Amino acid sequence: MFAAFVDVDRLTPANDAYGHDFGDEVLTSVASALARTVRGGDMVGRWGGDEFIVVGIGQRPDPDEYAMRIRRHLVEGGMDAAKWMPSVSVGVAAMDPPFHSLDRMLARADADMYDRRRVRRLKSLPASGSA
Numbered sequence: 335m336f337a338a339f340v341d342v343d344r345l346t347p348a349n350d351a352y353g354h355d356f357g358d359e360v361l362t363s364v365a366s367a368l369a370r371t372v373r374g375g376d377m378v379g380r381w382g383g384d385e386f387i388v389v390g391i392g393q394r395p396d397p398d399e400y401a402m403r404i405r406r407h408l409v410e411g412g413m414d415a416a417k418w419m420p421s422v423s424v425g426v427a428a429m430d431p432p433f434h435s436l437d438r439m440l441a442r443a444d445a446d447m448y449d450r451r452r453v454r455r456l457k458s459l460p461a462s463g464s465a
Contacts, residue, residue: 335389335390335391335428335429335439336389336390336391336392336393336394336395336426336427336428336429336439337387337388337389337426337427337436337439337440337442337443338387338388338389338394338395338397338400338424338425338426338443339381339385339386339387339424339425339426339427339440339443339444339446339447340364340368340385340386340387340388340401340404340422340423340424340447341384341385341386341422341423341424341447341451342360342361342364342384342385342386342421342422343421343422343423343451344418344419344421345357345360345361345384345418346384348360348417348418351417352417352418356417356418360413360418361380361384363408363411363413363420364386364404364408364422365378365380365386366407366411367404367405367407367408367411368386368388368404370407371388371400371403371404371407372388372390373390373392375390375391375392376388376389376390377389377390387440387443389436394426394427394428395426396426397424397425397426397446397447397450398424398450400424400426401422401423401424404422404424405420405421405422408420408422423447423448423450423451423454424447424450425442425443425444425445425446425447425448425449425450426443426446427439427440427442427443427446
């Protein structure tokens with residue numbers, strides 16, 4: 335069993351700039367994109383705010399590849415990139431020891447998502463110093 339934790343990147347600025355109706359459109363688009371990425375037995379749910387979870391049985395997806403598939407579906411779905419650049423952060427965890435409960439597995443997937451987001455943001459910072 336695995337869990338993927340999916341967080342919508344930069345929803346608050348888009349929501350503030352274009353209103354809650356647009357924010358709702360983003361969330362609906364992400365939910366639709368997620369529905370197109372899962373297998374028949376996987377479950378998708380909105381966890382709260384701008385967060386979603388996917389729970390399934392079998393091999394867990396690669397988080398970076400999964401985020402790219404979601405983004406691709408968002409772009410193909412016609413998301414207005416001038417208002418919100420389609421982007422999500424994904425973390426994944428499996429029901430392997432020591433994660434013997436769904437709560438622990440979801441917490442680990444959430445922590446993995448935040449770790450991956452932090453690393454991605456560090457890589458995008460300009461190099462400091464001069465040679």
